[in-house]
Amino acid sequence: MDITFQDVSYIYQPNSPFEFRALEDISFHIPSGSFVAVIGHTGSGKSTLIQHLNGLVRPTNGEVIVGSHSMKAGEKTKDLKDLREKVGVVFQYPEHQLFEENVEKDIGFGPLNFGVKEEEIKRRTREAIQAVQLPEELLDRSPFDLSGGQMRRVAIAGVLAMSPDVLVLDEPTAGLDPRGQREIMEMFHRLHKEKRLTTVLVTHSMEDALRYADHVIILNHGKKFMEGQPKEVFVNEKELREVQLDVPEVIQFLNKLEQRLGKKVPYHGQTITQLAKELAAVVKGREAHE
Amino acid sequence: MSSNMIIGQYVPGNSVIHHLDPRTKITIIFFFVLIVFFANSVMSYGLLTVFSLGSALSTRIPVKYLVKGLTPVWFLILFTFILHLFVTKEGTVLFSILTLDVYSGGLIQGLSLSLRFFLLILVTSLLTLTTTPIAITDAIEDMLGPLKKFRFPVHELALMMSISLRFIPTLMQETEKISKAQASRGVDFKTGPIKDRVKAIVPLLVPLFVSAFKRAEELAMAMEARGYQGGEGRSKLRKLQISRLDIYSFIVFGLVIFGLFLTRS
Numbered sequence: 001m002d003i004t005f006q007d008v009s010y011i012y013q014p015n016s017p018f019e020f021r022a023l024e025d026i027s028f029h030i031p032s033g034s035f036v037a038v039i040g041h042t043g044s045g046k047s048t049l050i051q052h053l054n055g056l057v058r059p060t061n062g063e064v065i066v067g068s069h070s071m072k073a074g075e076k077t078k079d080l081k082d083l084r085e086k087v088g089v090v091f092q093y094p095e096h097q098l099f100e101e102n103v104e105k106d107i108g109f110g111p112l113n114f115g116v117k118e119e120e121i122k123r124r125t126r127e128a129i130q131a132v133q134l135p136e137e138l139l140d141r142s143p144f145d146l147s148g149g150q151m152r153r154v155a156i157a158g159v160l161a162m163s164p165d166v167l168v169l170d171e172p173t174a175g176l177d178p179r180g181q182r183e184i185m186e187m188f189h190r191l192h193k194e195k196r197l198t199t200v201l202v203t204h205s206m207e208d209a210l211r212y213a214d215h216v217i218i219l220n221h222g223k224k225f226m227e228g229q230p231k232e233v234f235v236n237e238k239e240l241r242e243v244q245l246d247v248p249e250v251i252q253f254l255n256k257l258e259q260r261l262g263k264k265v266p267y268h269g270q271t272i273t274q275l276a277k278e279l280a281a282v283v284k285g286r287e288a289h290e
Numbered sequence: 291m292s293s294n295m296i297i298g299q300y301v302p303g304n305s306v307i308h309h310l311d312p313r314t315k316i317t318i319i320f321f322f323v324l325i326v327f328f329a330n331s332v333m334s335y336g337l338l339t340v341f342s343l344g345s346a347l348s349t350r351i352p353v354k355y356l357v358k359g360l361t362p363v364w365f366l367i368l369f370t371f372i373l374h375l376f377v378t379k380e381g382t383v384l385f386s387i388l389t390l391d392v393y394s395g396g397l398i399q400g401l402s403l404s405l406r407f408f409l410l411i412l413v414t415s416l417l418t419l420t421t422t423p424i425a426i427t428d429a430i431e432d433m434l435g436p437l438k439k440f441r442f443p444v445h446e447l448a449l450m451m452s453i454s455l456r457f458i459p460t461l462m463q464e465t466e467k468i469s470k471a472q473a474s475r476g477v478d479f480k481t482g483p484i485k486d487r488v489k490a491i492v493p494l495l496v497p498l499f500v501s502a503f504k505r506a507e508e509l510a511m512a513m514e515a516r517g518y519q520g521g522e523g524r525s526k527l528r529k530l531q532i533s534r535l536d537i538y539s540f541i542v543f544g545l546v547i548f549g550l551f552l553t554r555s
Contacts, residue, residue: 056470081476089474096464097471099496109493113476144500158475 001067001086001165001198003030003053008062010048022048024222025062030215035192035199037209037230040219041244046202047092049219050168053200054087055080066166085114088164092171094155095148103129103146103154104139110162121161128157131191133183149180156184160191166198167191173205185212210234210248218245231269250275299359301419305349306535308420312429314536315417318543322413325550326406333553335405341546342409349420356412363411367404374400423455425528432530445520453509461502468497 010023023045030036040046051057052064055077064071069083077083088110091097100106107128108121116124129136132153138146143154156172169188173181189212192199203209209216209230216233218226220243226233234240237247237255246252251267258264263282270278302308307315322342329335346356380395417426431448438444469479472493479490 051470054474056473081478084474084476087474089471091467091471091474094471096497096501097468097475097493099493099500110475113478162475 002032004065006063008059008064011060022222026224028217028227032198033196034215035213036215037213038202038217039209044219045222046219047170050170050200050202053168054084054089085162086164087166087168088159088162089168090156090159090172092174095151098143098151098155101142102140103143106143107158107161110158124161124163128161131160132157149176168200170202206246206248231267235267300422301351303350307345307349309535310539311530311532311536312421312425313433313530314539315421316429319413319417323410325547326409328550331553331555334550337549337553338409342413345416346412351419367407370407371400371404374403424452427452428530464501465498469494
């Protein structure tokens with residue numbers, strides 16, 4: 001589903017001493033099927049932004065369009081339930097939302113709410129638990145008996161079982177060990193391609209953004225700071241540092257190399273192997289001159 | 291939940307009342323609540339009103355904020371007034387609305403009771419408006435101190451109070467977070483038949499309890515790791531101290547009590 005933001009602003013507790021502008025005049029367009037990374041330091045408005053995607057909050061100004069649903073400031077949103085079925089949100093620390101007596105019921109909770117038939121719920125539950133790479137034996141266990149990593153996977157499976165068209169991920173790997181982080185991100189990437197999802201990933205990890213996203217939006221103090229393809233955005237090391245963000249290691253390395261050797265190796269999204277070859281050519285070329 | 295409800299909310303400030311020792315405030319308010327019931331003449335009510343409004347103004351909390359914050363209370367006060375106006379049948383008939391006679395006694399009764407009510411609410415809410423919950427807890431612990439002689443666990447009680455106060459905002463945040471997560475999974479908290487809405491609380495309450503217990507366990511562990519072992523011999527970061535300001539306020543309040551008994555009829 002296409003996602004469009006038109007001059008969206010959001011103000012917490014307007015007209016009170018505690019008024020706070022979380023978003024200011026945000027506009028962008030995400031075509032269906034893209035993998036978008038939303039980046040910004042803490043308090044830049046990322047979480048507020050993604051809550052607009054399934055109507056948890058309504059814009060104070062402007063309009064949000066998700067597929068055929070439109071949310072305009074001051075207007076009531078119709079078919080909120082339908083929107084929430086199509087937009088699955090994996091919140092930060094999603095394991096905090098587990099509550100059912102066994103894993104199977106918890107995964108099936110979303111689809112049940114949206115009126116999916118029992119047979120279909122069964123099928124989706126199994127599909128979801130396979131997608132998150134957990135053994136089916138866990139289905140009968142209490143979600144509170146699992147390890148932290150397993151709980152996270154169950155919670156994610158609960159969102160996948162809704163079989164959404166848009167998947168919104170709010171730092172889905174926070175607090176996991178490095179291997180768990182890699183596995184979870186690979187899984188989302190695979191699902192994104194297999195099911196032709198539109199994925200919105202909120203992250204602090206520039207490496208993840210560079211590796212998976214095909215579009216990057218950078219927020220700073222509630223405003224859109226930069227937008228574009230990762231390889232275009234991440235080369236602006238100076239600007240990114242100004243808003244307290246890092247650039248991916250590859251680009252840091254290339255920038256340092258340019259400073260030291262005075263040789264510019266442009267980054268255009270090449271793999272590590274490709275890059276190594278290009279570098280070898282450059283370095284050898286230098287030696288050849290001497 | 292209405293965000294402009296001020297009962298129980300602390301508004302930071304730098305006024306005399308903010309600087310008073312919390313024990314002074316609690317004592318004065320305690321006796322104020324008692325003496326409000328002794329007022330019975332126009333003069334005595336006037337005196338108490340001047341005292342309460344004066345205190346409220348001296349906190350420099352915006353009047354608009356106070357008036358708006360007491361919205362639910364205004365309704366109760368009005369209700370008290372109207373009830374007494376029509377129900378009390380003493381004195382002479384002043385006028386009648388439809389078939390209901392309004393007596394002079396009813397008018398007086400209604401006015402004095404709603405005024406009492408207003409003064410009580412105003413003065414008691416000044417305590418929480420100008421004192422942090424922690425300071426109130428410290429004061430209570432100190433004032434209940436003598437009960438320690440009877441093996442009453444004063445310190446533990448105060449600790450429990452301050453811990454629960456500390457975790458109210460945390461739990462509120464947690465509630466909002468979980469309700470948003472469940473709403474995203476299709477739970478509808480706001481519409482639909484009552485039966486469904488009550489059922490919708492389960493997916494909210496279970497995770498909330500789980501996290502509250504987990505937090506309690508972690509807190510207990512952290513306290514133990516830092517060698518916490520109860521109130522015996524424990525020094526305080528914020529020491530309560532009676533200053534000149536407190537003595538002055540006791541004098542002022544004493545004069546008010548004195549004046550009250552002079553002006554009573």
